[in-house]
Amino acid sequence: MPDTPCLVSISRTLAGLDGAASVITMSGVVQRVQQVLPSVRADLEDLVRIPSVWADPARRDEVARSAEAVAKLLSDAGLPDVKIVSEGGAPAVIAHYPAPAGAPTVLLYAHHDVQPEGDPTQWNSAPFEPQERDGRLYGRGTADDKAGIATHLAAIRAFDGTPPVGVTVFVEGEEESGSPSLGALLDAHRDALAADVIVIADSDNWSTETPALTVSLRGLADCVVEVATLDHGLHSGLWGGVVPDALSVLVRLLASLHDDAGNVAVAGLHEASAADVDRGEGWVREESGLLDGVSEIGSGSVVQRMWAKPAITVIGIDTTPIDKSSNTLIPRARAKISMRVAPGGDARAHLDALTRHLEKHTPWGAQVTVTPGDVGQPYAIDATGPVYDAARAAFRQAWGTDPVDMGMGGSIPFIAEFAAAFPAATILVTGVEDPATQAHSINESLHLGVFEKAATAEALLLERLGQLDR
Numbered sequence: 001m002p003d004t005p006c007l008v009s010i011s012r013t014l015a016g017l018d019g020a021a022s023v024i025t026m027s028g029v030v031q032r033v034q035q036v037l038p039s040v041r042a043d044l045e046d047l048v049r050i051p052s053v054w055a056d057p058a059r060r061d062e063v064a065r066s067a068e069a070v071a072k073l074l075s076d077a078g079l080p081d082v083k084i085v086s087e088g089g090a091p092a093v094i095a096h097y098p099a100p101a102g103a104p105t106v107l108l109y110a111h112h113d114v115q116p117e118g119d120p121t122q123w124n125s126a127p128f129e130p131q132e133r134d135g136r137l138y139g140r141g142t143a144d145d146k147a148g149i150a151t152h153l154a155a156i157r158a159f160d161g162t163p164p165v166g167v168t169v170f171v172e173g174e175e176e177s178g179s180p181s182l183g184a185l186l187d188a189h190r191d192a193l194a195a196d197v198i199v200i201a202d203s204d205n206w207s208t209e210t211p212a213l214t215v216s217l218r219g220l221a222d223c224v225v226e227v228a229t230l231d232h233g234l235h236s237g238l239w240g241g242v243v244p245d246a247l248s249v250l251v252r253l254l255a256s257l258h259d260d261a262g263n264v265a266v267a268g269l270h271e272a273s274a275a276d277v278d279r280g281e282g283w284v285r286e287e288s289g290l291l292d293g294v295s296e297i298g299s300g301s302v303v304q305r306m307w308a309k310p311a312i313t314v315i316g317i318d319t320t321p322i323d324k325s326s327n328t329l330i331p332r333a334r335a336k337i338s339m340r341v342a343p344g345g346d347a348r349a350h351l352d353a354l355t356r357h358l359e360k361h362t363p364w365g366a367q368v369t370v371t372p373g374d375v376g377q378p379y380a381i382d383a384t385g386p387v388y389d390a391a392r393a394a395f396r397q398a399w400g401t402d403p404v405d406m407g408m409g410g411s412i413p414f415i416a417e418f419a420a421a422f423p424a425a426t427i428l429v430t431g432v433e434d435p436a437t438q439a440h441s442i443n444e445s446l447h448l449g450v451f452e453k454a455a456t457a458e459a460l461l462l463e464r465l466g467q468l469d470r
């Protein structure tokens with residue numbers, strides 16, 4: 001890779017970290033990752049050339065082709081037992097290397113499907129033809145999540161296919177479509193997938209210089225609220241000012257969901273506390289596209305609001321569209337409300353609290369009906385213990401700095417599915433993305449320095465897990 005830092009500088013960083021207490025020489029593993037990275041990078045580029053968009057029925061063959069390519073890479077890397085499986089959904093790959101006596105088994109997860117590319121003319125280079133510019137590799141899936149596959153591949157190749165722990169690689173094919181058959185896959189292949197440690201390489205890093213372990217995710221609950229005031233529309237001149245219209249009722253009701261500062265005003269919701277980290281000033285405006293003069297909402301630090309507090313958003317309204325409007329009092333109107341649930345809260349109880357709020361705050365005695373929608377539980381990982389100690393040490397060695405315990409404002413329901421299927425396993429959520437990756441958007445890219453550090457950290461993690469007492 002063109003931007004690979006020289007070995008000497010890595011060696012110096014490592015020595016500087018641990019000082020005299022434990023002298024770290026250039027680890028053989030670090031060196032091996034350096035050696036295998038160019039070939040892994042080439043294989044990553046080949047994977048990116050396959051438009052494996054499961055969401056597009058016309059590209060299901062490409063998803064099958066991508067599963068075969070992944071299976072071949074893992075088999076060529078030396079894993080003795082590789083199969084392509086499906087349970088009514090997209091093909092997934094399961095590859096296994098048995099644990100040496102006394103060593104734990106580590107499940108390495110990634111997904112080989114990608115988001116649709118959107119309008120290709122909006123990209124600065126062809127979405128399925130990887131191109132390097134300024135230390136980043138551009139293309140759909142270069143990061144999310146074909147770089148996750150490549151990270152696992154690098155870690156395995158660094159040990160010449162004989163890692164010091166048992167390794168099961170599980171590469172799913174429909175994550176970008178919500179993993180509908182993941183539960184069935186986990187059920188059908190429970191024995192093959194059982195592991196002591198699960199590494200899910202599909203998340204973000206704090207920056208290109210600082211790694212992160214994702215330790216919490218918000219949950220999700222939504223509902224539709226409908227209000228009715230009249231049994232039919234009425235002339236607004238004859239009746240306006242005397243009886244209420246449903247849209248005015250709905251607007252007042254929706255306004256009651258936040259206080260004047262923009263904090264959620266529904267009683268009984270859970271708030272957690274986010275790690276004490278800060279990315280400095282100005283990034284919210286820059287990265288969100290907040291318009292001039294528009295202020296942020298809510299109180300507390302950005303990460304507290306983003307990861308650890310509930311949020312409520314009105315995501316749709318059904319009412320009379322403007323071009324069909326007349327001077328009529330609208331008899332009924334409805335809105336869809338989406339709520340994010342802080343880690344530690346119960347999404348169903350939150351939906352009940354929201355329902356009670358809506359029923360209580362509907363003005364002027366209007367009739368109100370709340371129809372519950374989807375519920376996804378939040379997830380908080382207990383990020384302590386020997387596996388986390390090993391992971392933090394591996395990250396520190398690879399990156400030259402401690403990982404940030406990161407929350408995530410969004411929800412990845414499949415992490416809770418893994419936790420439920422393998423309750424005794426320790427789950428590590430890692431990743432190769434950085435704040436500039438633009439996953440799911442146009443011009444997705446992988447920072448090649450981050451890729452190298454993520455691959456190094458994962459190889460070092462396997463080495464350290466092989467040394468753990470069981």
Ligand SMILES: [Zn+2]
Nearest residue numbers: 144145175202
């Ligand atoms: Zn992903």
